[in-house]
Amino acid sequence: MGRDQPLRYAGIEAGGTKFVCMVAAGPDDVGAQAKFPTTTPEETLGRAVAFFKAHEPFAAVGIGTFGPCDFDPASPTYGHIKTSIKRGWEVVDILGTFRRDFPVPIGIDTDVNVAALGEWKWGAGQGLDVVLYLTVGTGIGGGGVMNGRMMHGLIHPEMGHIRVPRISSTDEFAGICPYHGDCLQGLAAGPAIQARWGKPAEELPPDHPAWEMEARHLALGISNYICVLSPRRIILGGGVMQQRHLFPLIRKEVKRLLNDYIPSPMILERIDEYIVPPRLGDQSGILGAIALAQQTA
Amino acid sequence: MGRDQPLRYAGIEAGGTKFVCMVAAGPDDVGAQAKFPTTTPEETLGRAVAFFKAHEPFAAVGIGTFGPCDFDPASPTYGHIKTSIKRGWEVVDILGTFRRDFPVPIGIDTDVNVAALGEWKWGAGQGLDVVLYLTVGTGIGGGGVMNGRMMHGLIHPEMGHIRVPRISSTDEFAGICPYHGDCLQGLAAGPAIQARWGKPAEELPPDHPAWEMEARHLALGISNYICVLSPRRIILGGGVMQQRHLFPLIRKEVKRLLNDYIPSPMILERIDEYIVPPRLGDQSGILGAIALAQQTA
Numbered sequence A, B: 001m002g003r004d005q006p007l008r009y010a011g012i013e014a015g016g017t018k019f020v021c022m023v024a025a026g027p028d029d030v031g032a033q034a035k036f037p038t039t040t041p042e043e044t045l046g047r048a049v050a051f052f053k054a055h056e057p058f059a060a061v062g063i064g065t066f067g068p069c070d071f072d073p074a075s076p077t078y079g080h081i082k083t084s085i086k087r088g089w090e091v092v093d094i095l096g097t098f099r100r101d102f103p104v105p106i107g108i109d110t111d112v113n114v115a116a117l118g119e120w121k122w123g124a125g126q127g128l129d130v131v132l133y134l135t136v137g138t139g140i141g142g143g144g145v146m147n148g149r150m151m152h153g154l155i156h157p158e159m160g161h162i163r164v165p166r167i168s169s170t171d172e173f174a175g176i177c178p179y180h181g182d183c184l185q186g187l188a189a190g191p192a193i194q195a196r197w198g199k200p201a202e203e204l205p206p207d208h209p210a211w212e213m214e215a216r217h218l219a220l221g222i223s224n225y226i227c228v229l230s231p232r233r234i235i236l237g238g239g240v241m242q243q244r245h246l247f248p249l250i251r252k253e254v255k256r257l258l259n260d261y262i263p264s265p266m267i268l269e270r271i272d273e274y275i276v277p278p279r280l281g282d283q284s285g286i287l288g289a290i291a292l293a294q295q296t297a
Helices: A041-053 A094-101 A111-122 A184-188 A190-197 A209-229 A246-258 A281-296 B041-053 B094-101 B111-122 B184-188 B190-197 B209-229 B246-258 B281-296
Strands: A009-014 A018-026 A029-037 A061-065 A106-110 A130-136 A140-146 A233-237 B009-014 B018-026 B029-037 B061-065 B106-110 B130-136 B140-146 B233-237
Touching: A009 A111, A009 A281, A018 A041, A018 A281, A029 A041, A041 A094, A061 A094, A061 A111, A061 A281, A094 A106, A106 A111, A106 A140, A106 A281, A111 A130, A111 A140, A111 A233, A111 A281, A130 A209, A140 A184, A140 A209, A184 A190, A184 A209, A190 A209, A209 A233, A209 A246, A209 B209, A233 A281, B009 B111, B009 B281, B018 B041, B018 B281, B029 B041, B041 B094, B061 B094, B061 B111, B061 B281, B094 B106, B106 B111, B106 B281, B111 B130, B111 B140, B111 B233, B111 B281, B130 B209, B140 B184, B140 B209, B184 B190, B184 B209, B190 B209, B209 B233, B209 B246, B233 B281
Parallel strands: A009 A061, A061 A106, A130 A233, B009 B061, B061 B106, B130 B233
Antiparallel strands: A009 A018, A018 A029, A130 A140, B009 B018, B018 B029, B130 B140
């Protein structure tokens, strides 16, 4: 690689439905990209390794992965996906697979932390000290970047699993979370909408009462995240948030719930700029993986 | 001050009920300490200034204050308490008062962020990357230290104001929060216990049903904080938590709510070490102010 060329990085967005692989220096300098469905670990990781072999060299690898996954560098199973939800992926050493083939630094984190990093680096969260990224789709997951670092602690955030009040005390929908029943994910993820109304979310028209209810559930979660984390911006992605008419409903309900208690003009006057879609569109995750590779290098 | 003497710092715990002032190098080297009730701003701040004048020199000042207070260094009212709850303290320039008299660096933050800092530096949170301190008393407030820094963002955490589900769908207690009614503070702060049961919390015997309910409300809040922040340790202080019999009730209920979803031995096996009282006793706040002065110097 010549001196004048910018360093390239490898990024992997490892999802339960599809994998995205990219070699890039940044959003405006993408060398190559591939997408393929998540099938068996052997086939899927084999395709990813083959893609990157064909596009060497790169300075580092960043992986944003579905989970649960072990992100504790001190653990013997660091970088292993351990999930009971996706068949065949009960224990898969995703980090080790790439380590065997690519002798460069490799970073790995949750899909949502990595998407938050992408939006912080190049998208709607640029320059902000606390950025929250929430995905609402098959599940609900939240990630964050605080002072330039992805959120970690005992493990990593599992924001979809907070408990929120019911909209109505007579609501008898049990929720679909296998662990918690009616946690936020159990009430408001895509499969919960489908279970409650008998149709996939994308088939419900914008004036269906499902959306008002969805906005109220999500607003309860978001107003709780505001009270706990005080984010500078909240970015909402994922399949359900493709329903753009949800945004004004959510913003209005968050304002109602907070009731002018948080004395910031971002909430009191400019909530349209506070709760926003990803600026990187559907590329937050894969560009976040490139950003993670840069941080890791 | 001789070369061999350690640097001393000034700390102020500014509470709505009492002020604590200290000059110290650390918890084992306290030069002087004073406590007095919070009366008018003139009298209270006057006593504090007089105390510190009598105990100069010190390298810096740290202030942990009740609020709401403006903690945005870019704001023209930075360091002003702005509260409608404590009469006479509607707008008080607490930072400016000390700046006028003491030409040293001065740091100011929320009482709970500062208490979290104290426990992180010298108490139950030593060496941990994410520490949560929650006070349960006249109100409910949470502060945190992440990677050595107190939590800030749009403003600061207002953790007591998250919404949680009711314990029972037939519960008709409206909650006592003037902004949100039945947010966590509205359901579980000391005055909520008194409003619900008609007696101050400290007069209720340990076998009173109030405590089981209190533990369940607090556990809902704490399990939500775990999902959002993934703290390494949760420290519970404040007047209500003087009822030590609450701790085992809370731990059991947090475990039940999380239902083995968070795969950490700290929760699955060692929750007695995870949800704990302050190790600094009632000194978390004032020693945190000393720690803040050290950070600011």
